[in-house]
């Protein structure tokens with residue numbers, strides 16, 4: 608069967624070359640006589656896989672030497688707990704709430720510390736990024752927290768908040784590797800792999816070394832200590848071995864295709880195609896403020912629930928799948944991560960144009 612154009616928000620499309628390579632290596636990885644899935648995480652062969660994955664990610668993101676890269680489990684959600692548990696000293700943190708994920712993060716942090724909501728865009732259903740200047744940063748805040756790309760709503764921080772010198776923590780689950788960033792501006796970055804990197808089950812944490820500490824609350828589970836994982840090079844217990852291997856293949860694929868700069872160019876081209884169409888459409892419209900638009904998740908609606916549903920149905924029949932918006936927003940969402948081709952976005956725009964002409968003719 609033909610592969611579809613998959614606009615899923617996550618787990619999401621992966622590069623076909625990577626899937627093919629994994630298929631080729633499935634039964635016998637580099638003459639080891641076994642699949643990566645069957646391999647000890649303590650073996651020499653696997654050690655090379657995880658070390659190379661880390662080295663390649665460091666190259667791609669230009670990660671400074673004073674940062675550790677951790678391959679963990681538990682998804683974005685476990686980071687909502689690990690961040691406060693590991694970073695709290697004064698037991699105060701400031702959160703900017705720009706969507707469901709930040710909302711869940713502040714709620715979780717509130718179990719362990721005083722979590723201040725210093726800005727929010729909930730008044731307009733998270734359709735914009737709040738003003739980031741003159742934030743009331745708590746002088747005692749251990750960190751300032753953002754969710755940089757709001758997967759559900761289709762917004763993105765194009766600027767970073769002025770944290771008045773406080774450490775910045777960013778959930779980059781849906782925008783990591785999509786554009787160049789300066790890692791040194793962050794104390795901690797985390798991302799679940801299943802949006803823009805690899806299969807679900809692996810979570811990547813990039814943390815500045817001075818934040819690693821043994822002085823955690825006594826109730827903090829050992830497995831939730833960044834320092835434990837850092838000291839053991841992500842091999843404290845059995846890591847998600849196969850997921851890390853696929854992430855590694857994706858990193859190599861990105862390096863072979865021009866790295867993050869090239870991805871960014873392609874991502875801009877894809878997003879512009881779609882947003883330009885939306886801005887000129889008489890049927891569809893984007894749902895967020897233009898200056899805050901995401902490059903990865905494009906949210907849009909028509910004026911009618913019925914037409915939305917018909918659009919999603921007919922698009923699916925044309926192999927353009929997973930375009931339904933998140934249940935908390937409705938309408939449509941096209942997630943156009945790194946692995947979505949320009950052809951895929953062109954096919955979507957063409958389909959939308961045809962659909963629009965058809966519907967307007969009927970009306």
Ligand SMILES: *Cc1c(COP(=O)(O)O)cnc(C)c1O
Nearest residue numbers: 682683684708758778780781799
């Ligand atoms: C998907 C997502 C999450 C939740 O990730 P899980 O791996 O399902 O826990 C958190 N933050 C962002 C920005 C996401 O897109």
